[in-house]
Amino acid sequence: MQHKVIDMQNVVIRFAGDSGDGMQLTGTLFADASALYGNEISTFPDYPSEIRAPQGTVSGVSGFQVHIGSGEVNTPGDFCDVLVAMNPAALKANAKWTKPTATIIIDMDAFDEAGIKRAGYATLDPFAELKIEDRNIIASPITTLTQESLKESGLDNRSILRSKNMFTLGMCFFLFNRSLDHTYEYLEKKFKKKPQLIDANKKVLFDGFNYASNIHAIPNTYMVQPAPQEKGVYRNINGNQATAWGLMAAAEKSGIPLFCGSYPITPATGILEELAIHKNLGVKTMQAEDEIAGICTAIGAAYAGNFAVTTTSGPGVSLKSEAMGLAMITELPLVIVDVQRGGPSTGIPTKTEQTDLAQALYGRNGECPIAVMAAHSPSHCFDAAFYAGKYAMEHMMPVILLTEGFLGNGSEPWKIPSMKDYPEIHPPVIDSCEGPYKPYHRDSETFVRKWALPGKAGLEHRVGGLEKNPDGVISSDPINHEKMCAARAEKVARMTNFIPEQEVIGADRADVLVVGWGGTFGHLYTAVQQMQSEGKSVALAHFDYINPLPKNTAEVFARYKKILVCELNSGQFVDYLRAKLPDFKYLQYNKVQGQPFIVKEIVDAVNNIL
Amino acid sequence: MAYTAQDFKSNQEVRWCPGCGDHAVLASIHRALPEVCEALGYTKERIVFVSGIGCSSRLPYYMNTFGFHGIHGRATAISTGMKVANPNLSIWQATGDGDALAIGGNHFIHAIRRNIDINIILFNNQIYGLTKGQYSPTSKLGMITKTSPYGTVENPFNPGALALGAGATFFARSLDAEVKLSQDILVAAAKHDGTSVVEMLVNCVIFNDGAHAAISDRANRADRTIILHHGEPMIFGKNNDKGLVFRNRKLEVVTIGQNGITVDDLLVHDAHCKEVGIHNLLVNMKHPDYPVALGVIRNVKENTYDDNVRDQLKEVEAKSTIKCMDDLLHSGATWIVE
Numbered sequence: 001m002q003h004k005v006i007d008m009q010n011v012v013i014r015f016a017g018d019s020g021d022g023m024q025l026t027g028t029l030f031a032d033a034s035a036l037y038g039n040e041i042s043t044f045p046d047y048p049s050e051i052r053a054p055q056g057t058v059s060g061v062s063g064f065q066v067h068i069g070s071g072e073v074n075t076p077g078d079f080c081d082v083l084v085a086m087n088p089a090a091l092k093a094n095a096k097w098t099k100p101t102a103t104i105i106i107d108m109d110a111f112d113e114a115g116i117k118r119a120g121y122a123t124l125d126p127f128a129e130l131k132i133e134d135r136n137i138i139a140s141p142i143t144t145l146t147q148e149s150l151k152e153s154g155l156d157n158r159s160i161l162r163s164k165n166m167f168t169l170g171m172c173f174f175l176f177n178r179s180l181d182h183t184y185e186y187l188e189k190k191f192k193k194k195p196q197l198i199d200a201n202k203k204v205l206f207d208g209f210n211y212a213s214n215i216h217a218i219p220n221t222y223m224v225q226p227a228p229q230e231k232g233v234y235r236n237i238n239g240n241q242a243t244a245w246g247l248m249a250a251a252e253k254s255g256i257p258l259f260c261g262s263y264p265i266t267p268a269t270g271i272l273e274e275l276a277i278h279k280n281l282g283v284k285t286m287q288a289e290d291e292i293a294g295i296c297t298a299i300g301a302a303y304a305g306n307f308a309v310t311t312t313s314g315p316g317v318s319l320k321s322e323a324m325g326l327a328m329i330t331e332l333p334l335v336i337v338d339v340q341r342g343g344p345s346t347g348i349p350t351k352t353e354q355t356d357l358a359q360a361l362y363g364r365n366g367e368c369p370i371a372v373m374a375a376h377s378p379s380h381c382f383d384a385a386f387y388a389g390k391y392a393m394e395h396m397m398p399v400i401l402l403t404e405g406f407l408g409n410g411s412e413p414w415k416i417p418s419m420k421d422y423p424e425i426h427p428p429v430i431d432s433c434e435g436p437y438k439p440y441h442r443d444s445e446t447f448v449r450k451w452a453l454p455g456k457a458g459l460e461h462r463v464g465g466l467e468k469n470p471d472g473v474i475s476s477d478p479i480n481h482e483k484m485c486a487a488r489a490e491k492v493a494r495m496t497n498f499i500p501e502q503e504v505i506g507a508d509r510a511d512v513l514v515v516g517w518g519g520t521f522g523h524l525y526t527a528v529q530q531m532q533s534e535g536k537s538v539a540l541a542h543f544d545y546i547n548p549l550p551k552n553t554a555e556v557f558a559r560y561k562k563i564l565v566c567e568l569n570s571g572q573f574v575d576y577l578r579a580k581l582p583d584f585k586y587l588q589y590n591k592v593q594g595q596p597f598i599v600k601e602i603v604d605a606v607n608n609i610l
Numbered sequence: 611m612a613y614t615a616q617d618f619k620s621n622q623e624v625r626w627c628p629g630c631g632d633h634a635v636l637a638s639i640h641r642a643l644p645e646v647c648e649a650l651g652y653t654k655e656r657i658v659f660v661s662g663i664g665c666s667s668r669l670p671y672y673m674n675t676f677g678f679h680g681i682h683g684r685a686t687a688i689s690t691g692m693k694v695a696n697p698n699l700s701i702w703q704a705t706g707d708g709d710a711l712a713i714g715g716n717h718f719i720h721a722i723r724r725n726i727d728i729n730i731i732l733f734n735n736q737i738y739g740l741t742k743g744q745y746s747p748t749s750k751l752g753m754i755t756k757t758s759p760y761g762t763v764e765n766p767f768n769p770g771a772l773a774l775g776a777g778a779t780f781f782a783r784s785l786d787a788e789v790k791l792s793q794d795i796l797v798a799a800a801k802h803d804g805t806s807v808v809e810m811l812v813n814c815v816i817f818n819d820g821a822h823a824a825i826s827d828r829a830n831r832a833d834r835t836i837i838l839h840h841g842e843p844m845i846f847g848k849n850n851d852k853g854l855v856f857r858n859r860k861l862e863v864v865t866i867g868q869n870g871i872t873v874d875d876l877l878v879h880d881a882h883c884k885e886v887g888i889h890n891l892l893v894n895m896k897h898p899d900y901p902v903a904l905g906v907i908r909n910v911k912e913n914t915y916d917d918n919v920r921d922q923l924k925e926v927e928a929k930s931t932i933k934c935m936d937d938l939l940h941s942g943a944t945w946i947v948e
Contacts, residue, residue: 232947284923299680302695454699457655
């Protein structure tokens with residue numbers, strides 16, 4: 001058989017196995033190696049909420065999809081070119097995501113009768129049953145080969161079996177002509193104190209690579225050339241890390257120390273974990289006793305003069321809502337990050353959704369508007385978090401930043417920015433004032449009050465959850481209450497004078513304007529771009545700022561014949577737009593499956609109304 | 611500059627009911643703070659009063675200091691965040707039995723566990739006053755209130771036992787009427803590094819009048835309470851003739867001069883003893899079997915959370931080569947596109 005190297009623009013590869021099989025790590029190492037090689041990448045972890053669900057069952061399948069390309073890559077890809085299935089359950093759960101031309105690598109050893117039955121197949125022929133016999137199936141005895149490779153390593157059998165993923169990774173590196181160097185380096189760092197494991201893992205990786213090159217079952221290998229990228233220094237970053245760094249960047253630019261009070265919750269925990277590392281930069285993190293303590297410690301820290309944040313997911317936002325009202329009425333800067341997941345209630349914690357928008361906009365008692373922003377890609381979480389911090393501090397108010405599990409756990413290469421390119425942040429901190437300090441006297445333009453920190457003589461004052469008059473004295477006067485509610489709302493509304501205008505990707509006028517927000521950007525952009533290249537009259541307006549909306553929103557909407565609002569919920573943004581800008585007719589496309597859009601469904605939805 | 615009580619009084623009208631025990635506690639706070647500032651070298655602007663919700667939580671408005679009136683149950687979390695954000699602040703928290711022990715119970719025990727350096731003044735009137743008379747987590751079993759018209763069927767918390775169980779390093783108790791004792795206790799609480807819990811037994815004239823009358827009535831107070839002083843024998847009683855001894859793993863009330871008992875037989879109070887056994891017995895003493903313990907019952911030195919946070923920040927900062935965001939952004943695996 002002639003071995004061919006095929007040049008490809010884009011390849012999607014999906015690693016799937018038991019949740020204990022190390023598929024997340026395998027996928028991450030593959031993605032990192034590809035990013036270092038210069039490919040554009042986008043990743044999507046798709047894992048169950050159980051740490052170790054029943055072995056070999058479909059509910060316990062953990063997946064990690066990597067999209068690599070020599071051109072622009074904006075999504076983790078819809079369907080895969082290569083599927084690695086470590087057992088019959090992984091094959092069953094993922095077969096539907098394979099392209100008809102896909103290569104499927106399986107661990108033959110796991111496809112015995114017991115394994116096939118455990119995965120719930122009706123017959124003993126999974127491929128026929130799933131109607132995928134025509135795929136290029138590479139059945140390798142991965143377990144046996146790993147055991148063989150490591151029989152002299154001195155490792156116990158359990159540790160040996162845990163290295164199966166490295167063997168598979170080695171095979172994939174051969175398949176995609178990737179160098180092993182990056183993974184070697186990773187292993188050397190990770191097992192610095194256990195040299196035995198470095199050698200064992202390197203060996204099994206290398207053996208996997210050689211095995212794949214020796215067997216003739218793999219007729220072709222694939223070459224995805226480096227993508228033409230802008231000059232600069234790059235790194236790989238996931239959304240949670242980028243969020244943490246963006247918050248830290250805002251702290252640095254404002255000169256105000258960062259305090260994060262949070263409680264662990266999937267899929268937001270990564271932000272707290274990341275912040276906890278950076279004590280070297282003065283970051284204070286507190287793992288609070290519950291979600292409410294998370295936000296309340298942050299509010300206390302804000303009063304005392306720190307840049308306060310609390311990070312959570314939907315259920316945590318529900319618990320924090322009373323305290324969000326407190327931050328709002330006391331007019332203290334606070335960033336609340338909501339890494340959205342499937343709800344309601346516990347819902348599907350590890351899956352992605354955009355179903356917290358209504359909660360972010362309205363989920364509090366009383367008249368309590370809060371600024372709401374959204375991040376649109378893993379690396380954009382950095383900018384989004386930075387500006388959430390800037391607006392919170394400069395406008396003396398809580399800001400909710402919505403990200404999504406899809407962004408938080410997804411990663412992409414990121415051209416490293418320079419801090420000198422970011423604006424200064426000037427919170428309205430005062431050192432003294434004439435006469436007694438009056439907490440709710442505001443700037444006439446921005447409606448922002450001053451930040452008077454305890455410890456400064458002459459600024460003694462009291463704030464709290466009870467309604468006050470502008471001087472800070474408790475008041476239940478009806479007219480005062482109405483005025484104070486209006487002033488607080490006006491302050492949020494006036495943020496629109498400080499945010500960028502809404503941009504449109506595509507022509508100024510077109511038949512359809514696709515409207516989206518948050519983490520669906522990659523899919524919507526790819527779909528719109530594809531349709532534009534086919535000559536279709538389609539444009540995209542993707543919103544990073546939701547409350548307030550950019551000033552020119554109505555003017556943008558007016559230029560398009562039809563508006564199609566696409567979101568991963570049953571219509572929360574479109575409902576908001578209908579209320580805010582009722583003069584337009586909005587069509588909607590929604591999905592509530594705990595999964596990102598696929599490009600094709602967006603294309604179909606737009607074609608349906610063109 | 612020497613302060614006077616007047617310096618700490620705000621110009622706001624105090625709105626508690628006439629005869630409410632909170633007035634007396636407020637007076638003791640106003641009197642204690644000049645002494646606190648003097649002893650610790652604080653200036654007034656370093657002091658912050660934080661509260662939750664309830665009658666006693668109005669207190670920050672009556673202080674001419676920085677103040678934060680929070681939401682129900684969360685004062686402890688708010689105080690914690692403030693102290694971590696700015697360890698130079700002297701944080702005082704006013705809270706009630708409902709605020710601290712029901713809705714805020716979680717924050718209360720975790721603040722104590724962490725030993726964050728805040729001073730919690732717990733106004734215990736064994737009733738919900740601001741919502742007009744429902745039972746609280748410290749209401750006595752069987753108490754008739756609006757939400758327990760046939761009597762409560764649940765056991766109350768003893769705040770001292772709860773605090774000690776959570777690892778309290780400082781616990782003291784006073785009576786609203788004992789203004790001087792309260793004042794001394796508050797000064798001791800301020801001097802203590804770590805979470806100080808001061809339980810103030812206060813009367814609610816409207817919804818639970820006489821809550822603590824059995825021990826607080828002037829006629830019986832000396833016989834039914836004992837004021838503990840570190841290093842002194844545990845003596846009490848109108849005639850200073852009663853005392854406490856430790857026998858058969860229990861405390862026992864004895865009379866000096868009877869059965870050959872002398873002052874030398876009495877327990878000597880050791881508030882600094884790390885072993886919590888005797889302190890536990892002391893906080894659990896109840897009328898009528900025992901005198902109720904007042905004064906500083908426990909005052910031990912342990913590392914504080916805020917100090918640990920500060921030390922760890924310094925330590926990690928000193929070791930790291932990453933000094934700013936630009937350093938961080940370029941750390942780890944990066945690659946160059948030319």
